[in-house]
Amino acid sequence: MRRWSLENFDIGRPLGKGKFGNVYLARERQTKFILALKVLFKKQLEKAGVEHQLRREVEIQSHLRHPNILRLYGYFHDASRVYLILEFAPKGELYSELQRCGSFSEDRSATYIMELADALNYCHSKKVIHRDIKPENLLLGANGELKIADFGWSVHTPSSRRSTLCGTLDYLPPEMIEGKTHDEKVDLWSLGVLCYEFLVGKPPFEAKSHEDTYRRISRTNVSAGAKDLVARLLKHNPMHRLPIQGVLTHPWVVECSTKNLLPVNISLSL
Template structure:
């Protein structure tokens, strides 16, 4: 300021030169427009549950590893199915990996027709799974009460099951044990696929493990061949038959006969409804066997099946969550199909 005051008034003052900072590269002429930067929000803290956070209600199911209870979260009063597994039993049966895989798979599945796994926690002795509560209970028990379902209800259930399975297959998950005991019903009767104990996440969708329930096994599993996600579609067809008729299509008194009907023969049923629905040319064990003229006519039995059939050696019974399933015996559904 002193220089300006003492300057000669007859000499014009030079304009003040302001020094400008260079523009950053992204703001120079011709540069690409600025892109908005998405700020990454910090993930919300994970809540850690304890058993004290729940009011325990009535039991919903019981199994060798523990039980399933109706429970209510204390702060929100939200109803859930609390599945309690004892670590000692899990370790005794050597299924720790199977339990871990079931939790990991269910935690990544969110579909209206798949039972939700909300969270899990554990203490020194137990593992607790916080599951969605399905008020309608097991589809198997409902089928036992009614004997069979009408076509409209079956069509709705099949649509819901197919949509859920397509969602699973899109995520490279194969369920491998679709059956009425593993299907629950929601408040409005909607289907909920549960029990992912035999499920697998297989990016290639190619597996060789024999698993599931004998009446629902597809031919490729029975014959020990490689299988993919289409085994779930086979089970869906068997399920549709059972809901319509009242029992599985390949059910028989012996294991070998069941093997034969799955791989070489056809469904066994004498119900008039089944005969009306069966397209021409589909074999049905239980139809009168063809006999020469003059010979007595009777129901087809093992002696009417042509050359002696040698079924593959039965595999030993396997266990799921500690419950041994014998071949041909249906799971009672009293255990792990919570609720």
């Protein structure tokens, strides 16, 4: 594997700020290749006791190859910082886009859900559970395609950050809140929450109870097909959730999505 250093890059404008550092637009000097450079401060990582987690996340993300997963090309470090060399997603954060639009159309929502389900299906086949699927961790590529950007290392622009209570908690499945063992089905729950938020503009669990959530979605002017998908994913018992393959073949997803998926192993440059 190539050895990188800061000398290899021209650094451009900041793309985002986070708890442990910043992300910058950058260009590899030799090839002029545009990318994103995530700079994390070792002191802050150590203080939070998360170096092991970083190592694990880097290990995971560097081995994933999927059009809807942000590529991690490599990494290097110096005395005080760790640098992650990442794919640049020109259209920015999905969360900002959702805030701008208020909510998404059914076609757009179904397309994102299909892209996300395809990426998660790929992750799960590699025994990777994401556990933190939410709009803040999703970016948009040059053609508006969705990219899972964060395997445990959220870096946000301050304006698009939620407080923990109405943020990640909305996306936590019951088995994680209850401290039970969990598997890849946690990502199915998050997919249901995400689908609801795309269509309605806010997450469902600001409601007081699950019954309240179902009442809330039944009151919205969302199509029967979309309601059916959300209801099948937001099952308290993980075993009862619609499996990821079922999401990809769900009539609403198939009919409304504007994307016909290529099998992942087909080179997109063919």
